[in-house]
Amino acid sequence: MRAVLDYCSGGTKREVPGGTPVLHEGSKTGHLFVLLEGRLEVIKGDTVVAVLTEPGAMLGEMSVLLDQPHTATVRAASDSVIYEFDDAAAFLRDQPAVALLIARLLAQRLNVATTYLADLMHQYAGHGNHLSMVGELLQSMINLPPMQVVPGSDRQSDPRI
Secondary structure (H helix, E strand, O other), X not given: XXXXXXXXXXXXXXXXXXXXXXXXXXXXXXXXXXXXXXXXEEEEOOEEEEEEOOOOOEEOHHHHHHOOOOOOEEEEOOOEEEEEEOOHHHHHXXXXXXXXXXXXXXXXXXXXXXXXXXXXXXXXXXXXXXXXXXHHHHHHHHOOOOOOOOOOOOOOOOOOO
């Protein structure tokens, strides 16, 4: 995602000390962030689900595109430098090349998730346990109408599945 670095103008460059949150799960900022240097942790609930170290890594894009609260907390795991766009929607309208980069990133993530789920579906077909529901999950992902999506977990299930 280094290509996004070419578009880092018009926002605010921020130094973020290690341990400092960049954004909070459940909050809604409308901001888009780009990692310039350092190390950021993506935390869902109490679990670190990803570590971002590559300059150009973006965060906040799903919240902006879905006009929903952030789906995870992000904090600096070490002293970091980020670029912040306060009005991300306006920035993306003005910079369609960045919107296309984000679309490619999201398509890549979806491809990885779908491939993984299809593999699970194949491995657990006919086992009769909760993993055999993966086919239903894949079908629902493909046929989701444009609406607010509420992902389920082992703590809170999605009533559509």
